[in-house]
Amino acid sequence: MKEPILRVEGITVRFGGLVALKEVTFSVEEGELLGIIGPNGAGKTTLFNTITGAVSPEKGRIYFQGKDITSLPPHKRARLGIARTFQNLRLFSRLTVEDNIKLAMGLPYPAFAPLFSLPSYHKMEKQMSESAIALLKTFHLYPYRDRIASALPYGERKRLEIARALALKPKLLLLDEPTAGLSHQEAISLMEELKELRKGFSLTIILIEHNMRVVMGYCGRLITLNYGEIIAEGTPEEIANNPAVLQAYLGEESLC
Amino acid sequence: MSLFFQQLINGLAWGGIYALIAIGYTMVYGIMQLINFAHGDVFMAGAFAGYVIAQLLPDKSSLPSVILVFLSAMLFSTFLGILIERLGYRSLWKKNAPRLSLLIVAVAISLLLENVGLMIFGAAPRSFPSIIPSRSFSLGSISFTNIQVIVILSSLVLMVALQLIVMRTKMGRAMRAVAEDSEMSALLGIPRERILSFTFALGSALAGVAGVMVAIYTPQINPLMGILPGLKAFVSAVLGGIGSIPGAMLGGFVLGEAETLVSAYISSSYRDLLAFLILIFVLLFLPSGLLGKGVAEKL
Numbered sequence: 001m002k003e004p005i006l007r008v009e010g011i012t013v014r015f016g017g018l019v020a021l022k023e024v025t026f027s028v029e030e031g032e033l034l035g036i037i038g039p040n041g042a043g044k045t046t047l048f049n050t051i052t053g054a055v056s057p058e059k060g061r062i063y064f065q066g067k068d069i070t071s072l073p074p075h076k077r078a079r080l081g082i083a084r085t086f087q088n089l090r091l092f093s094r095l096t097v098e099d100n101i102k103l104a105m106g107l108p109y110p111a112f113a114p115l116f117s118l119p120s121y122h123k124m125e126k127q128m129s130e131s132a133i134a135l136l137k138t139f140h141l142y143p144y145r146d147r148i149a150s151a152l153p154y155g156e157r158k159r160l161e162i163a164r165a166l167a168l169k170p171k172l173l174l175l176d177e178p179t180a181g182l183s184h185q186e187a188i189s190l191m192e193e194l195k196e197l198r199k200g201f202s203l204t205i206i207l208i209e210h211n212m213r214v215v216m217g218y219c220g221r222l223i224t225l226n227y228g229e230i231i232a233e234g235t236p237e238e239i240a241n242n243p244a245v246l247q248a249y250l251g252e253e254s255l256c
Numbered sequence: 257m258s259l260f261f262q263q264l265i266n267g268l269a270w271g272g273i274y275a276l277i278a279i280g281y282t283m284v285y286g287i288m289q290l291i292n293f294a295h296g297d298v299f300m301a302g303a304f305a306g307y308v309i310a311q312l313l314p315d316k317s318s319l320p321s322v323i324l325v326f327l328s329a330m331l332f333s334t335f336l337g338i339l340i341e342r343l344g345y346r347s348l349w350k351k352n353a354p355r356l357s358l359l360i361v362a363v364a365i366s367l368l369l370e371n372v373g374l375m376i377f378g379a380a381p382r383s384f385p386s387i388i389p390s391r392s393f394s395l396g397s398i399s400f401t402n403i404q405v406i407v408i409l410s411s412l413v414l415m416v417a418l419q420l421i422v423m424r425t426k427m428g429r430a431m432r433a434v435a436e437d438s439e440m441s442a443l444l445g446i447p448r449e450r451i452l453s454f455t456f457a458l459g460s461a462l463a464g465v466a467g468v469m470v471a472i473y474t475p476q477i478n479p480l481m482g483i484l485p486g487l488k489a490f491v492s493a494v495l496g497g498i499g500s501i502p503g504a505m506l507g508g509f510v511l512g513e514a515e516t517l518v519s520a521y522i523s524s525s526y527r528d529l530l531a532f533l534i535l536i537f538v539l540l541f542l543p544s545g546l547l548g549k550g551v552a553e554k555l
Contacts, residue, residue, distance in 0.1 A: 052443055078445035090440040092433050102426075103433050104444040125426070168445055 003066045005030045005172055005204050006051070011060035013046055013228075020046040021057070022228045028172070033198065033205045035219030037212075037239070039248055042225040044208045045087075048174050051206075052084050053077045064172070079106070083170035085161045087177040087208075093150035097141055097160055100149050101132045104167035132167070139163040155186060162194075166201065175207045179214050187211060191218050216240065224248065258397040263520045264513065269404045269473065271512025272411030276466040277489030278496070278504035279418060280337075280459025286435040286499040287455055288349055293362040294340055295463060296486015297369035298333045300479060302464025303384075303471040304377065305332035310385045322387050329464040337460025338453050340365055346449060373479025381478040384471040407469045414462060415505050422501060427454055435499070484528065488515075491531045495538050497548025506546055 004027035013021040021043045028034050036044050049055040051062060053074035061070045069077055083104075092100050105128050136142040139159045144152055149160060158178070165173055178194070179187035191214055198205060209215045215222065215236065222239045224232040226248040232239055239245055277299050284292045306329035313321045344361050391402045422428035434441045434451045442448050470485065471477045492511045496503025511531060519527045538545060 054439060054443070074439075074442035075445050075447050078443055084443060086440075090437055092436050092440070094436060095429070095432060099429050103429060103441070103446065106445045121426075164444070 002030065004028055005032075005065055006206075007063040007066075008047075008051070009061045009063070011047075011050055011057045011062065013043075013050055013055055013057050020228050021050065024060070024225075024228070024230055026223055026230065026233065028204055028206060030171075030204055031198070031202065033195075033207065033218060033220050035215045035222045035236075036206060036208045036225060037210070037215055037222060037245075038225035041227075042248075043228040044225055045176060046228075047225070048084055048176060048206075048208065051077075051174060052082060078168055078170075081169065081171035082174070083165035083168045083172070084174035085165050085176060085178065087180055089157055089161045091149040091157060091161060091164070093148070095149060096146055097149055097152065098129075098132055098136065098145040100160060100164050101135055101167045102128050104164050105131065106168070135163050135167055154181065158182070158190075166197065169201075170203065172204045172206070175205060175209075177208055177210060179209065179211050184213070187214055194218075259520060260517075262398050263516045265398060265400050265404060267513035267516035268509065269407045269512070270515060271509035272408050273466045273469055273473075273485065273508075274489045274492045274512050275505045275508025276411050276414060276462045276469075277485060278492040278508045279415070279501060280463050281490050281493040282496070282498055282501060282504040283431070283455050283459050285493070286501075287431070287438065287452055288345065288358065289355055290345065290358045290362065291490060292340075292345075293359070293486070293490075294344075294365035294369060295459065296482035296484075296489065297366050297373075298337055298340070298460045298482070299463040299467045299470075299486060299489075300373060300477075300482030301336050301369060302329040302333035302460075302467030303477045303481065304373065304467075304479075305329045305464065306468040306471060307382065307384055307477055310387055316385050316387050317389055325387055326465060326468055329468045330461045331464075333460045333464030333467065334457045336369075337456040337463075341453055341456040346452070349452070350449070370479055370482070377479055379478065379480075381476045384475040384477055386472075386475060388472055403473055407473060410465070411469070414465060418458065418462065419501065421458070427451070431455055488531045491535045491538075495534055495545055497545025500545070500547045500549070503545055503547035510546075 006028040008027065009025050011021050011024045012019070024043075024047065036047065038044055046055060050057050053069075053072060057070070061068055063069065064077070064080055064082060067080070069080065072080075092103065095103070133142065133145070136145055139162070141156060141160055141163060144156060149157065152160065158181070162175070162178065179190060182190060194205065195218065197203060207215070207219060219236060222234065222236055223230055224239060224242070224245045231244045231248060232242045234242070277295065280295050280298070281292060284290060284295070306325045309328040310316055310321070310325050313324065315321055344365050345358060348358055348361065388403055388406065392399055393402070394400075422431060430441065430446050430451050431454070433446060434448045438448050441451075467482075470481070488511060489508065492507035493504045494507070495510060496505065496507030511534065514534070515527050515530055518530050
């Protein structure tokens with residue numbers, strides 16, 4: 001069998017006395033669109049933070065493409081191809097739209113080349129501009145490229161956040177509630193775009209989502225977290241009929 | 257009226273020097289929210305590096321010697337700045353240590369540098385070799401020296417260069433990003449430690465140049481010479497709006513002018529008092545400074 005792109009093994013995260021994640025184990029196959037659901041405070045965002053390296057687990061290991069990344073710093077994990085977006089957008093609000101994209105295009109960081117205007121530096125900048133423009137066009141953000149990020153309307157900022165994550169050329173994309181704050185129509189069109197991108201960029205996506213219509217309609221497989229533990233794993237249909245999941249969502253008789 | 261213009265010229269030279277040092281304070285603050293109190297001593301170390309090299313040169317006032325003195329001061333203080341960041345701040349910063357811990361380290365490094373300076377060079381002031389012989393010019397009733405002109409022009413050139421680096425280059429873009437949200441920068445693959453080092457290097461290089469400028473201008477140096485200009489540059493950075501590079505430049509010039517005008521029209525004994533009065537007033541009535549964005553503290 002092929003090595004899964006992400007393998008999380010027995011991750012435990014503790015904040016003081018609070019156990020945020022307890023022995024969480026799962027893996028994600030390449031090309032999958034995995035949904036993570038669970039009530040508020042279940043540990044979904046902490047799980048993302050552990051995968052990106054912002055939070056270090058007390059126990060357990062994380063493997064990305066077979067490589068143990070548990071002790072790698074966040075920027076190295078990003079370079080390996082793990083990108084994420086935030087629910088409450090984290091754009092660089094004082095930078096232009098184009099600069100936000102270029103920042104994620106990264107390597108390398110020559111300290112002196114720009115000071116001496118080396119031709120190699122200009123060539124690199126030019127290539128970067130070209131691919132930034134291509135990405136901006138894909139996300140219908142090209143007309144806004146010179147604007148300061150904070151001046152964009154909400155929907156555009158949301159798209160910019162995803163475009164910026166893709167500028168990293170990630171293999172694994174972690175989306176934290178991408179459809180929050182969008183109308184049903186916008187949510188569906190965003191998910192359709194993501195579906196296209198997944199093919200185009202050969203992406204694996206993990207999605208935290210509260211919008212059950214999105215989760216049920218687009219995810220191939222779901223994981224349910226509650227109090228930091230995985231309580232159910234399976235296809236959307238299996239999850240929707242799982243008594244433990246229904247109980248976790250207290251009082252909700254049906255998820256759809 | 258000619259006295260006034262005369263004082264403006266004098267103030268510009270000191271203003272340029274304060275501005276160059278203040279940039280280092282404000283850039284480091286932008287990224288780490290730390291007032292790097294060792295910065296004034298990096299400025300002192302730059303002056304001494306220039307002094308040591310100038311002593312070794314046979315023909316002190318030739319153009320290559322002058323360039324060599326400035327370059328070696330820049331290189332040495334850059335090296336020192338990077339060393340301070342690596343050994344003093346980095347591990348604390350990575351652990352998200354409380355700001356107070358960083359501040360205590362800053363004060364400790366400052367004292368360390370001053371005392372190492374005293375150990376090596378002693379407390380007695382040394383006169384700096386006149387690598388640029390002073391010449392006076394007059395324009396109407398206003399007189400100025402070639403040294404003042406050099407100080408003012410080169411500080412302006414350096415500030416423009418810095419602004420270009422910060423606004424136009426990839427490294428500068430990354431600096432602005434790390435200053436706004438260092439965690440997010442890391443998630444986009446930006447090596448934020450490297451960016452921090454680069455920021456210290458830039459700020460320290462400017463402080464080193466300022467050190468040699470003061471050494472030529474005054475013209476003497478001692479291991480405690482960094483304390484007062486360091487504090488005044490800090491005031492300049494706060495006055496301009498801490499975290500803002502144009503603010504630090506503006507604050508430096510405003511303070512330089514204000515100081516010389518106070519010495520000229522009131523009394524030179526109030527010169528050093530002024531900076532601290534300004535600090536108190538800015539903190540009380542204009543905490544975000546002249547060009548500060550008034551951004552609410554990030555929690």
